[in-house]
Amino acid sequence: QQQVKQSPQSLIVQKGGISIINCAYENTAFDYFPWYQQFPGKGPALLIAIRPDVSEKKEGRFTISFNKSAKQFSLHIMDSQPGDSATYFCAASKGGNEKLTFGTGTRLTIIP
Amino acid sequence: SAVISQKPSRDICQRGTSLTIQCQVDSQVTMMFWYRQQPGQSLTLIATANQGSEATYESGFVIDKFPISRPNLTFSTLTVSNMSPEDSSIYLCSVDAGRVRGYTFGSGTRLTVV
Numbered sequence: 318q319q320q321v322k323q324s325p326q327s328l329i330v331q332k333g334g335i336s337i338i339n340c341a342y343e344n345t346a347f348d349y350f351p352w353y354q355q356f357p358g359k360g361p362a363l364l365i366a367i368r369p370d371v372s373e374k375k376e377g378r379f380t381i382s383f384n385k386s387a388k389q390f391s392l393h394i395m396d397s398q399p400g401d402s403a404t405y406f407c408a409a410s411k412g413g414n415e416k417l418t419f420g421t422g423t424r425l426t427i428i429p
Numbered sequence: 430s431a432v433i434s435q436k437p438s439r440d441i442c443q444r445g446t447s448l449t450i451q452c453q454v455d456s457q458v459t460m461m462f463w464y465r466q467q468p469g470q471s472l473t474l475i476a477t478a479n480q481g482s483e484a485t486y487e488s489g490f491v492i493d494k495f496p497i498s499r500p501n502l503t504f505s506t507l508t509v510s511n512m513s514p515e516d517s518s519i520y521l522c523s524v525d526a527g528r529v530r531g532y533t534f535g536s537g538t539r540l541t542v543v
Contacts, residue, residue, distance in 0.1 A: 351531060360435075360521050360534040361472070406471060410532070414460040414525045417532055419472045 320344050321409050323420025330427055336394040338423045340407035343388065347409040351417070352381065352392045355404045364405075365392070368412075397427045431456055431526035435535030442512055442542050449508045450538045452522035457502035459525075463495070466519040466537070475520075478505050512542045 353361035367381040380393040407420040432455040464472040484497040
């Protein structure tokens with residue numbers, strides 16, 4: 318059962334543009350929503366995470382928007398750079414040492 | 430984030446053999462999670478390892494195939510037993526390092542079974 322749906326599967330964005338990746342979840346018990354960045358041959362690296370008590374969290378060029386009523390959250394990468402080219406995974410958990418459920422991943426390519 | 434040391438980073442193994450993957454965390458954690466990532470795919474949880482008790486396995490994964498040890502609060506091993514080419518994947522350990530540090534991952538073990 319796919320509890321976290323991620324889209325798009327792949328995304329090409331011009332350098333300097335905004336990259337937007339979307340995720341939707343089903344389980345209303347989820348209360349921790351991280352995004353991971355993964356480069357080839359590396360493990361996923363925690364990028365930014367949000368909990369449902371806020372609707373937005375920003376860290377540098379990365380912003381998570383969270384819509385609790387719609388059960389959706391998204392990652393926005395402002396001023397996208399070629400170094401941002403990677404695979405991005407959204408995830409969700411009930412928090413407190415509960416397992417993460419991952420989305421299917423988005424392969425992001427930033428072109429000059 | 431918590432620092433996780435995972436080894437080996439990669440290995441090529443003969444079918445029918447076993448490989449043990451180790452994860453060492455730089456702080457004490459209650460739970461350690463083991464994931465599998467097949468080529469080009471997302472991460473799938475294999476099992477959750479709690480110190481002092483049997484690991485809890487997800488549907489489709491069994492202890493005989495993926496035995497796990499958790500001898501203390503900073504260390505765990507995952508063994509991939511009686512390997513077949515279908516076991517070729519990246520295996521990753523992860524911990525919840527708390528509300529501030531979040532869930533972090535080891536660098537992964539890239540396993541190729543020939």
